[in-house]
Amino acid sequence: MNFGGLSRLTRFATRTCLLAALLLTCQVSAFASFEDIIRKAAQANGFTPAEETHVPVNPELAAQGKLLFESKHLSLNGNISCQSCHLDEFGSADGIPNAVAIGGEGKGAVRVMSNGGILPRNTLPFWGRGGVGFSVFFWDGKVDFSGKQKISQFGDAFPSDDPLITAVHLPPVEIREMLAEDHIVLSNKKESPEAAENILKAVTARLKQNEPEVVNEIARVQSIGPESVSFFHIATSIASFIRDNFRLKETRFHRFVFKGAKLTDSELHGARLFYGKGKCSNCHSGPYLADSKFHAVPFPQIGFGKNGFGIDYGRYNVTHNPDDLYKFRTPPLLNVEKTAPYGHSGSVATIHEAIVFHFDPLRGIDPTHMRPLDRHEYFKRLAVSAEARILTGFLDDEEVDALVAFLRTLSF
Numbered sequence: 001m002n003f004g005g006l007s008r009l010t011r012f013a014t015r016t017c018l019l020a021a022l023l024l025t026c027q028v029s030a031f032a033s034f035e036d037i038i039r040k041a042a043q044a045n046g047f048t049p050a051e052e053t054h055v056p057v058n059p060e061l062a063a064q065g066k067l068l069f070e071s072k073h074l075s076l077n078g079n080i081s082c083q084s085c086h087l088d089e090f091g092s093a094d095g096i097p098n099a100v101a102i103g104g105e106g107k108g109a110v111r112v113m114s115n116g117g118i119l120p121r122n123t124l125p126f127w128g129r130g131g132v133g134f135s136v137f138f139w140d141g142k143v144d145f146s147g148k149q150k151i152s153q154f155g156d157a158f159p160s161d162d163p164l165i166t167a168v169h170l171p172p173v174e175i176r177e178m179l180a181e182d183h184i185v186l187s188n189k190k191e192s193p194e195a196a197e198n199i200l201k202a203v204t205a206r207l208k209q210n211e212p213e214v215v216n217e218i219a220r221v222q223s224i225g226p227e228s229v230s231f232f233h234i235a236t237s238i239a240s241f242i243r244d245n246f247r248l249k250e251t252r253f254h255r256f257v258f259k260g261a262k263l264t265d266s267e268l269h270g271a272r273l274f275y276g277k278g279k280c281s282n283c284h285s286g287p288y289l290a291d292s293k294f295h296a297v298p299f300p301q302i303g304f305g306k307n308g309f310g311i312d313y314g315r316y317n318v319t320h321n322p323d324d325l326y327k328f329r330t331p332p333l334l335n336v337e338k339t340a341p342y343g344h345s346g347s348v349a350t351i352h353e354a355i356v357f358h359f360d361p362l363r364g365i366d367p368t369h370m371r372p373l374d375r376h377e378y379f380k381r382l383a384v385s386a387e388a389r390i391l392t393g394f395l396d397d398e399e400v401d402a403l404v405a406f407l408r409t410l411s412f
Contacts, residue, residue, distance in 0.1 A: 034268070034272070035256075035263075035268065038256075038257075038268065038271045038272065038275065039256070039257045041275040041281070042253075042257045042271075042275070043257065045275065045281045045285040045286070046285050046286035046287060047257060047285075047286070047287060047289070048287040049250075049254060049258050050247075050248040050249055050250045050251070050254055050287075051250075052132065052287065053128060053131035053132045053133070053134070053247070053248050053287050053288070054131060054132070054243075054247045054248070055130060055131055055132060055243050055247075057240040057241075057243050057244045058221060058240060059244070060217070060221045061218065061221050061222070061236065061237050061240040062237070062240040062241045062243070062244040062245070063241075064214050064217050064218050064221070064237045064241075065237035065238045065239070065240045065241030065242070066241045066245065067211070067214050068082075068207070068211070068214060068234060068237060068238050068241075069081065069082045069083055069238055069241050069242075070082070070083045071207070071210075071211055071214075072084075073206050073207050073210040073211055074172055074178065074203065074207065074234075075102070075172065075178040075179070075203075076172065076178070076179060076184070076185075076199060076202050076203045076206060077179065077180050077182050077184070077185070078101075078102045078103070078178055078179065078180050079102075079103075080101055080102055080104070080178055082171070082238070084101075084104065085099050085100075085101065085104075085123050086123065086125075086126055087107060089107070090107075090108070090338065090339065091125050091127070091335050091337075091338030091339040092125040092126040092127060092246060092335075092339070093122075093123045093124065093125045093339045094107070094108070094111065094123045095107070095108040095109075095340070095341075096108060096109065096111060096112055096123075096341070096346065097122060097302055097303065097341050097345060097346030097347060098118050098119055098120060098121065098122065098302070098303040098345060098346055099118070099119040099121065099122070099123040099177075100112055100114065100116040100117065100118055100119070101116060101117045101118075101119055101176055101177045101178065102116060102117040102176050102177065102178065102179065102180050103115060103116035103117055103180075104116025104117070117176035117177070117180075118176070118303065118304075119176060119177055120303050120304055120305050120306045120312065120345070121139050121306065121312070121344055121345060121346075122139075122341065122342075122343060122344060122345055122346035123346075124138070124139065124331070125246075125335065125339045126242055126245075126246040127246050127248060127332065127334050127335050127412075128246065128247070128248045128287075128288050128332055128334060129164060129167075129242055129243075129246060130162075130163070130164030130239060130242055130243045131243065131247060131248060131287075131288070132287070133286070133287065133288075134163075134164075134288060134292075135163045135292070136163075136292040136329055137163060137164070137167040138167070138170075138329070139314070139328045139329055139344045140294075140306075140314055140315050140317055140318050140328065140329070141294060141315060141318055141329050142170070142317075142318050143163050143166050143167045143170070144163075144318075145161075145163035145166075146292055150163075151318065152166050153170065153193075153196070154166070154169070154193045154196070155193060157193045159231075159232055159235070160232065160235070160236075162236075162239065164239045164242065164243065165232070165235045165236055165239045166235075168235040168238050168239050168242075169196070169200065169231065169235050172199065172200065172203050172231075173196045173199045173200060175189070179199070184199075184202065185199070200230075200231040201230075201231070203231060203234075204229065204230060204231045204234060207234060208226070208229065212226075215229050215234075218233055218234070218237050219233075222236070248287070248288070248334055249412040251334065251335075251409060251410050251411060251412060252409040252410075252411075253271075253406075253409040253410050256409070263406075263409060264405070266401070266402050266405040266406075267402075267405045267406050267408075267409050268406075269399075269402040269405075269406075270402035270403045270404070270405045270406025270407070271406045271409075273395065273399055273402060273403050273406070274403060274406055277393045277395070277399075278355075278392065278393065278395060278399075278403060279391060279392050279393070280403070282391070283295055283330045284330065284333050288332040288333075288334060289332055289333035289334060289410070290329075290330040290331060290332040290333065291330050292329065292330065293329070293330060294314070294315040294324060294327035294328060294329055294330070295327055295328070295330060295385075295388060296314075296325075296326045296327045296328075296381060296384040296385040296388070297328075297343070297357060297358055297361075297385055297388070298357060298361040298378065298381040298382050298385050299342075299343035299344065299345070299347050299348055299354075299357055299361075300343075300345075300347040300348075300364065300365060300378070301345050301347065301374070301377065301378075301381075302345050302346065302347040303345050305345070309373065310371075310373065310374055310377070311377055312326075312344060312345065313325055313326065314326050314327045314328045314344065315327040315328065315329075325380070325384060326380065326381045326384045326385070327384070328344045333407060333410055334410050334412075335410065335411055335412050336351065336407055336410060336411075337351065337407060337408050337410070337411045338411060342354040343357075348364075351404050351407055352400055352401070352404050355395070355400050355403055355404070356395075356400060358388070358389070358392060359389055359392045359393070359394055359395060360394070361382065361385075361389070365378065
């Protein structure tokens with residue numbers, strides 16, 4: 001019997017086992033370090049615990065705000081409330097490409113067929129709106145308190161230093177959103193704060209007549225007489241409800257970053273792409289995973305568009321700066337899985353497609369089925385967004401799927 005050969009075989013097997021164990025230990029150590037790198041990258045890009053975005057509100061005021069949010073009397077002459085287009089089942093949006101407002105009935109696809117007034121943009125969800133540092137509202141930032149100069153449709157006469165309260169003033173004076181064009185509206189159809197104030201006074205009078213208990217409670221909480229309640233007090237109450245009801249909640253990614261929870265291999269791969277090769281965090285940063293700035297992504301345009309004829313100039317409509325053509329505010333990504341469809345006109349059905357349009361936009365269009373004007377406009381959107389695509393690396397479908405898996409960790 002060759003004991004020497006057996007001994008050499010035993011030593012070889014032992015060394016092999018030790019090497020395998022060492023490699024396994026190194027892999028586990030490297031994997032743990034990889035998780036830590038993602039956690040540090042998230043925090044370096046401004047991601048914070050959800051509770052750090054919360055703004056304290058008066059619960060009594062928020063309770064009345066909820067009733068007003070649900071009240072169709074907030075519309076001067078229509079049959080619509082805030083809740084008509086901001087539904088829990090669609091992640092606080094409406095689940096359809098372009099919002100259907102005045103005259104609309106039902107939910108989702110049913111609402112599209114109801115002959116209601118169509119708004120040219122996709123309904124934005126409410127999560128995190130008015131939280132700490134959230135000061136830019138609407139797709140085009142028509143309420144923007146992020147800089148030294150406050151921007152709103154009220155010019156210098158904005159109704160509040162609070163951007164959310166100011167934003168709440170706008171839907172009730174928007175034709176086709178919460179206003180039908182009757183004689184009162186037509187007589188005030190002017191681009192002026194005074195015309196808006198006339199409509200808001202009329203809305204307040206309607207609420208006092210039809211929601212007296214709510215108005216009286218708002219007056220009590222704010223220590224004023226019911227006769228002194230103005231739309232500012234109404235908006236303050238609704239803003240309190242929005243801040244309370246739609247405050248950011250803790251997601252699986254929050255628990256991963258701040259509490260050491262685990263993600264799957266696919267989710268980790270997606271997180272690495274998000275903060276690395278995909279360069280998603282260049283724009284999707286901060287506590288809301290949005291930089292509150294304006295960028296061009298060549299999503300297809302559907303509907304008649306804010307500027308008519310299937311055209312939407314985006315941020316340019318607010319600033320009139322040619323550099324802002326076709327740019328829209330970066331959408332926050334918290335709860336993104338539940339807020340389809342995507343893009344300013346709701347033209348993109350899935351998260352997977354939305355990601356692809358960032359780096360391979362030609363995959364999602366067929367120029368032969370586009371009108372000449374549509375092709376012309378799409379070419380301009382491609383040109384404006386070229387710099388971002390040059391910076392973004394190509395992702396194969398497996399990598400896009402991993403990114404989708406990661407984005408699902410942001411759900412509530």
